[in-house]
Amino acid sequence: MTYPIIGTGAVAAIGADPAGIFDSLCAGHSGLGPLRAFDRTRFRAQQLFEIDDRAHEGVDEPGRATRFLVEAVRQAVRDAGLPEDLAGVPVLVGTGLRELRSLELWWRDGVPLDADGLHFEGALREEFGADDTHTFAGACSASLYALALGWDLLELGEADTVVVAGCDVVTESMFGLADRVQFDPPPAVRPFDAGRRGTILGEGAAAVVLTRDAGDRPVRGLLRSVAVNCDAHHQTAPDTAGVTAAVREAHRRAGTGPGEIDLVVLHATGTPLNDRTEAEVTAEVFAGARPALTGIKSLTGHTSGSAGLLSLITALRCIETGTVPGVAGLAEPMAEAAGLHVVAGGPLAVPVRLAQVNGFGFGGVNAVAVVGGTA
Incomplete structure (x- = not known):
């Protein structure tokens, strides 16, 4: 559905x-x-x-x-x-x-x-x-x-x-x-x-x-899936296995594979451990695929309870406009991001049909959504 x-x-x-x-x-x-x-x-x-x-x-x-x-x-x-x-x-x-x-x-x-x-x-x-x-x-x-x-x-x-x-x-x-x-x-x-x-x-x-049914109303996008797990790995530190499981489950529920995802809006907090874990998971899951990657917290800050939906609304705008904003302040990508398509240095014009949105919380509560356009 x-x-x-x-x-x-x-x-x-x-x-x-x-x-x-x-x-x-x-x-x-x-x-x-x-x-x-x-x-x-x-x-x-x-x-x-x-x-x-x-x-x-x-x-x-x-x-x-x-x-x-x-x-x-x-x-x-x-x-x-x-x-x-x-x-x-x-x-x-x-x-x-x-x-x-x-x-x-x-x-x-x-x-x-x-x-x-x-x-x-x-x-x-x-x-x-x-x-x-x-x-x-x-x-x-x-x-x-x-x-x-x-x-x-x-x-x-x-x-x-x-x-x-x-x-x-x-x-x-x-x-x-x-x-x-x-x-x-x-x-x-x-x-x-x-x-x-x-x-x-x-x-x-x-x-x-x-x-369930939009009728004649305009549609901003389609929610294809949401996957949530709690790996309870640590009070604050993310767990590679738990994050990976959430991403793969979101893909499974959406009926899609990594190669069909055009954009990932990362959780991307700017903290050493979170970014490293997220990069490692992304490299593993998307091996052989290179979706555009971006994140918004360098400009909005870490907005905690609203962070996931702010990223999701950003993803919907990317799908609508064919424009992906870059990660501000990214001067030298970290080593773990080598080979990943992290958008930096200004917006990228690219068709976006499916987007993945990441959100990871304290206590190992991992949440990943997949959204798409209506076309």
Whole structure:
């Protein structure tokens, strides 16, 4: 089975909607900037990929993750031509930290917070009448994990249409943790580069609308498969066998082989171990084939719960436009990427019929999707 994707929505540091984000990716525009709402004297690192929407410089606000989620869902629903009434429509949200930032502001600064504000369900009900909402924590693969569950609902006949979303904002505790782990903060995110030194967190939200039957509605692309596994190999380190199994299972479910995949949107965090593992898996799975490879985190940052769907929406745009944005900041490809077709130095014009999207999370939660065009 394949399921039409009839609507997309997204916000990130580099754009306020899918078109703007894709244009920025193709132009190489980065969302990296100085810390805006954290006390800079507390941290070695001084940069983030933030969405600059706060009313006052240096003053943080609660509820930003919810705000971005609502905006992405609204864009996707409108793009799908659906009424903004989601009563009876499952809404599945992947996230890493939910509204932890709001809790931090309440705990430290006394910013008012209703406990219900920690959950997305209330806002989704208020804005869209959504009465069937589910939130899943899956770190960096959360939104693709939610996508897999959305697929299951359609496959089992439990729903005719589902909304799948992901969102996260950067919390001070998470930023502080990253700051302590990365003793020498990277000045930039440089995926698959020999000189890569780590990742930098980002903010974003993304949403797609899936349906069993698009009818007369325009279709953004077809979801061919989603494969998820949990290898439980390590708290943070990826496992080659687990990642390989997820990729091969996604191909099997899509009824395709490596030679038919034209594009892989990599997880590509810019961390030494993740990129090395992903390159080794890609070289093994695609031996004899050379799909174009790209990644978006050098310009968006690592957006955690929304990362997978942001990459998937990017893949859909690549299919639609025949343009693949390059990996920004890639100067010297790492040795493990030798022989791989990593796009760098600007966009590549190439027909894309099938695209693979990777998302790998803490705890060994691996998620891989395959999407295609309608032609």
